[in-house]
Amino acid sequence: MSPRAYSARLGEISDAQFQQALDRLGLGEIRQARAVPFGLFGQNVFLTTSRGEFIFRGAQHGDWQFAKEVFFARLLAEHTTAPVAWPQWLETSPETFGWPYILAPRLPGLALADPQVIAALSMDDRLQIARAQGETLAALQALTWAAAGDFDLAAGGVVPFEGGHIGHLVGEVRKLIADADVSGSLTAEDHAWIEGVLDQAASARDAEPSVYLHNDFSLNNVLAERRDGAWAITGVVDLMTSTFGGGEADLCRQAANYLDQDPALTAALIGAYRGAGGGGLDAQSRAPLYVVYERLLLWEYFTRPPQRADWTAGKTFSGWARRYVDRLSALLRA
Numbered sequence: 321m322s323p324r325a326y327s328a329r330l331g332e333i334s335d336a337q338f339q340q341a342l343d344r345l346g347l348g349e350i351r352q353a354r355a356v357p358f359g360l361f362g363q364n365v366f367l368t369t370s371r372g373e374f375i376f377r378g379a380q381h382g383d384w385q386f387a388k389e390v391f392f393a394r395l396l397a398e399h400t401t402a403p404v405a406w407p408q409w410l411e412t413s414p415e416t417f418g419w420p421y422i423l424a425p426r427l428p429g430l431a432l433a434d435p436q437v438i439a440a441l442s443m444d445d446r447l448q449i450a451r452a453q454g455e456t457l458a459a460l461q462a463l464t465w466a467a468a469g470d471f472d473l474a475a476g477g478v479v480p481f482e483g484g485h486i487g488h489l490v491g492e493v494r495k496l497i498a499d500a501d502v503s504g505s506l507t508a509e510d511h512a513w514i515e516g517v518l519d520q521a522a523s524a525r526d527a528e529p530s531v532y533l534h535n536d537f538s539l540n541n542v543l544a545e546r547r548d549g550a551w552a553i554t555g556v557v558d559l560m561t562s563t564f565g566g567g568e569a570d571l572c573r574q575a576a577n578y579l580d581q582d583p584a585l586t587a588a589l590i591g592a593y594r595g596a597g598g599g600g601l602d603a604q605s606r607a608p609l610y611v612v613y614e615r616l617l618l619w620e621y622f623t624r625p626p627q628r629a630d631w632t633a634g635k636t637f638s639g640w641a642r643r644y645v646d647r648l649s650a651l652l653r654a
Contacts (some may be wrong), residue, residue, distance in 0.1 A: 327362030
């Protein structure tokens, strides 16, 4: 079969190339290759072989990304009950594709990144999924580390953040402010409000212990299916942004998304997370920083001129983000 273009990122790949990768691991004869319709970077292809279902992930500059993903997948598989793909086979040689790639077993379940899947769910279904997400996040955070930090390729492991997790996030917020100022998307009022949150964070202490953070724990990166009449999370994917730090930081994105849909979903998510043992003490002192950082990530990206989103029109950052800070801080305090 002639080569096929699976995405702009991957370019054209032939079945013979996939077969060569499969042969190295004894994963059977290729039956079908299908582009994965979800994911921001177009890195993924589903492979069906005579031995089963697999996921292929490739990237032209994937050395650090894939080494990091395999590092965290191994730790999660060995130290938690969370549903992550394992084993993962990393090939760094450019011989077959011209760049590194990963092969891993395909996880079961529906991709909740699919709007059609979400649209077909009842409110009860969505409440069950929110609770299952909270329980899954607590399961992921059974993986702890000596200090907050991130994976470093040269070190081959986790390097602590200078200034701890709070100090790291304060630095990241300041970088985002500088980037947002380039596009002029922050007002003087926005600056003053953010500085107030950063001043408050200066008196907060890092969460103990430092736990696993996915850093994009949302419906876009989980799979789910009904089991024995109830919804369960069957997969957590895309570990590229993983770090260690304060557990509640990983609640913010999905909790904020649920606030936009129905606050009952936010309460279900946080309640299940707490009920499963997730979270630490004094979360309320760190929560405003966690939320501002997560919201500013989105604001800075979606107000860049090339991809300015319609939902940002007529809004200021502080006017948009304040509601999330207030509501989520109150829920975490409760």
